[in-house]
Amino acid sequence: MTEDSLKPYVIGLDLGGTNSVFGIVDSRGDIKATTAIKTQGYGDNVEAYVDASIEALKIIIDQVGGIDKIKAMGIGAPNGNYYNGTIEFAPNLEWGRNGVVPLAKLFSDKLGIPVALTNDANAAAIGEMTYGVARGMKNFIVITLGTGVGSGIVVNGQLVYGCDGFAGELGHVIVKENGRQCGCGRKGCLETYCSATGVARSAREFLANSDE
Template sequence: MDKNPQNLVFAIDIGGTYTKIGLVNQEGDVLDSRKFNTDAKQPYSQFIKKLSDEIQILVTPFKKKYTIHAIGIGAPNASYISGKMISPPNFRWGESVIIKDNIQNLLKLPAYITNDANAAALGELYYGAGKAMTNFIVLTLGTGLGSGIINESKLIYGQYGMAGELGHVNVYPEGRQCNCGLKGCLETYASVTGIKRTVFELLSDNNSDSLLRSYSYDQLDGKTISEAAHKGDELALKAFDKTAKILGRKMADSVAHLEPEAFILSGGLSHAGDLFIQPLKNYMEAALFKAYKNKVKIILSKATSSDSILGPAALAW
């Protein structure tokens, strides 16, 4: 298709907290966007009703001048092949949600869906830090840990469209309970939720002063832990070090499987910058097979949270 500025796709990024929607041209320019609460713990029918209303608000001003060709959807545990969300761990929408067909019917346009982190990887490949690379892994370190694997400039889907769930590789067989039903999953340690759990374990294990001691679990977030670490809070720094150690070793495992040029990191956990990235790099390097040492980069994504619709847009294009 010619890169006509009047040609658009409709992009939807479904997160556990917020859903973002937008209209995007082939150059990756976002003409307009909206954000609303996903309410993932509420009935799925309520979400579809809210999404339908938000779509109409966004699309109506563009109908006369622009042509919308397709819909791209990024969603947790979504299969590109089946078009369903399969047992999304932080949602209460059921074990198999026929989301692609439902959304396709709202706009009467062809729709394409994949895991939200897979969509993020496509966004990096076409519009972001991965434009000059052919082999890389995207890690989204938010409420959970999402991942998307680009191999020879193509997204790896696997036999049933669910490949690349690095957040659910096992760290400790009898470790922390994961929302997916398993125990010891990587995302229970290496995510904003995971580091919060680490902070509270550290707080309970010693009586040292910490800026984080006055926060309840619900009040604490990744930004607060990062700010404390930047102020030299020893407990916050230790929490980041423990997280980096666990994630770095598992990243080394992924290097042995795939030999990527780089890992591209995004999400709340990455906001600590070098306080997290440097120990992460050190722990990964220490666990690497000699042939891979000093060859794999760790890069922070330049995409902001509002850029998350670029992944689904890349999928649609």
């Protein structure tokens, strides 16, 4: 038997600004077990976030036969640097907004398996290209809408990372000069209007200024 057949599963982490959702997945993309924790609530203590994640993961890892069945882990995260396995100055993460967080290494050290990390929208694009609606497509863009706005760009079948891993961040294109304050420090970014957070903000502003 090959090592791959002995280790048939990988862990996926969809790290959002509100929730962190974990799945254990086989090579066909079938999800075998899931769990979730809140992403926020740990202040600037990323170690506390990782510890809470490991506690939640232990339960579903046991469900599939233990860590010996897990080949690796992949993380999709805001401001994720594919090259370095880090989250860098992520405006929507309280423990990630003020510096560079070596999240892949933190999880790898705790679990004892290889861990890769990329931008969450890039991970979504890879997923759609491999298992989803973009199978067979060579050129497309995935837009993710949640706490922020993310984008994954595929050209000629290759994900666009750029020189530093941060190419294609459409959520931080300025769409209104001197517009709404964004968590990134600039004003008028697309995500301040089009994210779930931005749409809710628009609704509150409309209700405050209208009796409709």
